[in-house]
Amino acid sequence: MSQSLRRMQYAVRGEVVMKADQLAAQGKEILYTNIGNPHQVGQSPITYYRQVLALCDLPAECGVDHPNVYDMFPKDVVARAREYRKDIGPSGTGAYTHSQGILAFRQHIAEYIQNRDGYKSYPGNIFLTNGASTAINMVLQGLLASNNDAVMIPIPQYPIYSALISKLGGRQVGYELDEDLNWAVSREELESKLETAKSNGLDVRALAMINPGNPSGNVMTHCDIQTLTEFCDTHGIVLLADEVYQTNVYAENSEFVSAKKVALDCNLKNLQLVSFHSTSKGLIGECGRRGGYMELHHIDPYVQSQLYKLASAELCSGVVGQLMTSLMVKPPKKEDASYKLFKQENDNIYNGLKERAEKLVHGLNQIPGITCVPAEGAMYAFPTVQVTPKAIEAAKEQGTTPDNLYALSLLEMTGICVVPASGFGQKKGRVGFRTTFLHPETLKAIDLFAKHHEQFTKDYS
Ligand SMILES: Cc1ncc(COP(=O)(O)O)c(C=O)c1O
Numbered sequence: 001m002s003q004s005l006r007r008m009q010y011a012v013r014g015e016v017v018m019k020a021d022q023l024a025a026q027g028k029e030i031l032y033t034n035i036g037n038p039h040q041v042g043q044s045p046i047t048y049y050r051q052v053l054a055l056c057d058l059p060a061e062c063g064v065d066h067p068n069v070y071d072m073f074p075k076d077v078v079a080r081a082r083e084y085r086k087d088i089g090p091s092g093t094g095a096y097t098h099s100q101g102i103l104a105f106r107q108h109i110a111e112y113i114q115n116r117d118g119y120k121s122y123p124g125n126i127f128l129t130n131g132a133s134t135a136i137n138m139v140l141q142g143l144l145a146s147n148n149d150a151v152m153i154p155i156p157q158y159p160i161y162s163a164l165i166s167k168l169g170g171r172q173v174g175y176e177l178d179e180d181l182n183w184a185v186s187r188e189e190l191e192s193k194l195e196t197a198k199s200n201g202l203d204v205r206a207l208a209m210i211n212p213g214n215p216s217g218n219v220m221t222h223c224d225i226q227t228l229t230e231f232c233d234t235h236g237i238v239l240l241a242d243e244v245y246q247t248n249v250y251a252e253n254s255e256f257v258s259a260k261k262v263a264l265d266c267n268l269k270n271l272q273l274v275s276f277h278s279t280s281k282g283l284i285g286e287c288g289r290r291g292g293y294m295e296l297h298h299i300d301p302y303v304q305s306q307l308y309k310l311a312s313a314e315l316c317s318g319v320v321g322q323l324m325t326s327l328m329v330k331p332p333k334k335e336d337a338s339y340k341l342f343k344q345e346n347d348n349i350y351n352g353l354k355e356r357a358e359k360l361v362h363g364l365n366q367i368p369g370i371t372c373v374p375a376e377g378a379m380y381a382f383p384t385v386q387v388t389p390k391a392i393e394a395a396k397e398q399g400t401t402p403d404n405l406y407a408l409s410l411l412e413m414t415g416i417c418v419v420p421a422s423g424f425g426q427k428k429g430r431v432g433f434r435t436t437f438l439h440p441e442t443l444k445a446i447d448l449f450a451k452h453h454e455q456f457t458k459d460y461s
Pocket residue numbers: 036130131132133134158160210214242244277278279280287291292
């Protein structure tokens with residue numbers, strides 16, 4: 001079988017999670033904080049989206065054309081579903097679509113991007129995909145031609161990058177985000193890692209950035225992004241901008257700025273950029289719908305045609321995911337009957353995330369031996385934990401990492417399931433974990449984190 005597949009690792013569903021599932025099967029109560037999967041941990045779907053989706057799927061006579069439809073659905077929901085049914089065409093939601101996705105939906109996305117950035121966006125450059133994951137896979141597949149081809153990835157990173165690069169037989173070159181500088185990266189760090197890669201005979205094809213950060217939780221400033229866009233522009237490296245958390249910004253002084261906007265603000269004429277977005281995150285959290293898109297910017301038309309061929313070989317992305325993506329970028333308007341409830345539901349989710357992000361980080365920082373940079377965005381806190389030399393020794397003896405040992409001990413003692421930080425990559429010598437703040441019970445976990453840390457330190461002192 002494929003040795004690249006055997007080498008591939010994906011910590012978010014790795015050893016600690018498997019152990020948690022085992023314990024859960026034995027009846028232990030587990031607080032899953034290992035994965036950004038909001039509905040799995042109790043987040044409710046937003047009514048408007050589900051209503052429109054239902055009316056798109058139902059036969060017309062049971063839905064949009066039913067005589068009592070207005071008793072069950074707000075007027076604007078019915079109108080939107082009718083529009084979508086026209087966009088999809090008479091074959092309905094059960095037929096394959098254009099390989100890049102339904103044109104009208106790509107037009108909605110282009111309008112959204114244009115309003116967000118103030119620069120033109122073209123539906124022809126947009127591909128609807130089964131979540132961002134598929135888009136990332138497609139682009140990496142297009143980029144990696146030999147096992148000397150490399151992709152620069154942030155350390156720490158969301159492990160889909162390391163996993164797919166190794167699956168596709170490419171090489172990863174980590175560039176370190178500086179925890180002391182709110183997880184920013186310097187131009188010096190980028191240049192130095194590129195130099196080393198070149199001297200090792202690697203050909204760096206692309207660089208991935210994640211903003212807002214997973215697992216780091218930082219929201220990049222215009223200036224942080226400029227460092228990356230200019231670096232890629234100078235060296236002819238394709239920039240992969242993972243912006244799936246673009247609406248998950250909680251810190252008062254932070255705002256999301258897209259890599260495309262920065263590139264165009266700075267007039268970078270050569271930068272080749274692919275940006276990703278998803279319906280799995282934000283306040284929607286519909287991970288199971290598998291909706292998302294990528295926008296290609298300044299990508300050579302021949303390369304684009306090859307990506308189109310790849311998309312065609314997969315036929316098309318799921319139609320429900322395509323619908324979800326259009327809904328994400330085209331929510332109800334203020335004057336619509338649905339708006340009040342829509343806003344209320346969105347505000348509830350947002351306020352809950354913001355409150356838990358702040359309180360969780362604050363709580364973690366109160367625990368002697370744990371420090372955590374504020375989670376300005378995304379869905380995660382990524383604390384550093386201090387462990388004793390004995391714990392490091394014990395991990396070595398057991399052939400594991402100190403943070404794996406720590407996470408397993410946390411799980412066994414408290415039932416909290418986190419991901420060891422080594423699964424994302426981290427500075428040598430650092431020990432930590434990633435936890436989400438999605439779960440409504442997140443704040444109750446703070447006490448348990450404290451008790452466990454004290455016990456773990458005692459056990460290995
Ligand atoms: C940074 C980042 N990119 C991409 C994805 C993939 O999301 P999806 O494929 O569900 O759109 C995730 C999921 O957690 C993520 O955190």
